[in-house]
Amino acid sequence: MDDEIRISVSLPLDDDGFLRRECPTCDREFKWFSHDEGDPDAEPATQYFCPLCGVSSGLDSWWTPAQLELVYGNAGGAIDQAVKDMMADMFKGMKGLTYKPNSSFSLDIETPDALIESDDMVMVEPPCHPNEPLKVPAESAERIYCLICGSAFAA
Numbered sequence: 001m002d003d004e005i006r007i008s009v010s011l012p013l014d015d016d017g018f019l020r021r022e023c024p025t026c027d028r029e030f031k032w033f034s035h036d037e038g039d040p041d042a043e044p045a046t047q048y049f050c051p052l053c054g055v056s057s058g059l060d061s062w063w064t065p066a067q068l069e070l071v072y073g074n075a076g077g078a079i080d081q082a083v084k085d086m087m088a089d090m091f092k093g094m095k096g097l098t099y100k101p102n103s104s105f106s107l108d109i110e111t112p113d114a115l116i117e118s119d120d121m122v123m124v125e126p127p128c129h130p131n132e133p134l135k136v137p138a139e140s141a142e143r144i145y146c147l148i149c150g151s152a153f154a155a
């Protein structure tokens, strides 16, 4: 059996292809450009810098609470199915025992409604990494930090 449960959840992007993010350090929201998988323009990174406060965090630290809710909600269904499959597998190997999948068995995690992404914030392009544009609240555009290298710039 494969122990890994893969869950793919598509998060909504705004009309320009930006994904909303929340900084784990300053708790403020911004957006980064969501490159397609395999996009040669995407900068390889092991951490990102918050464009608003300049503090870096790991790649998976930027979820907004609404996105986490969406991911966990979708994960619920996938985990549910994986547990059912696993139990069916276990019982298959036992002689004299039959396991009937019971559709009422559920981990009972609700799937939230899809998120709606609004077209707010202003787009800025770091001069050092113009292929990694950002969107920040208008009042924060005076001083922004590059997502990739953390260099400060003004929009």
Ligand SMILES: [Zn+2]
Pocket (backbone or CB within 6 Å): 023, 024, 025, 026, 027, 028, 050, 051, 052, 053, 054, 055
């Ligand atoms: Zn921050």
Ligand SMILES: [Zn+2]
Pocket (backbone or CB within 6 Å): 126, 128, 129, 146, 147, 148, 149, 150, 151
């Ligand atoms: Zn940069």
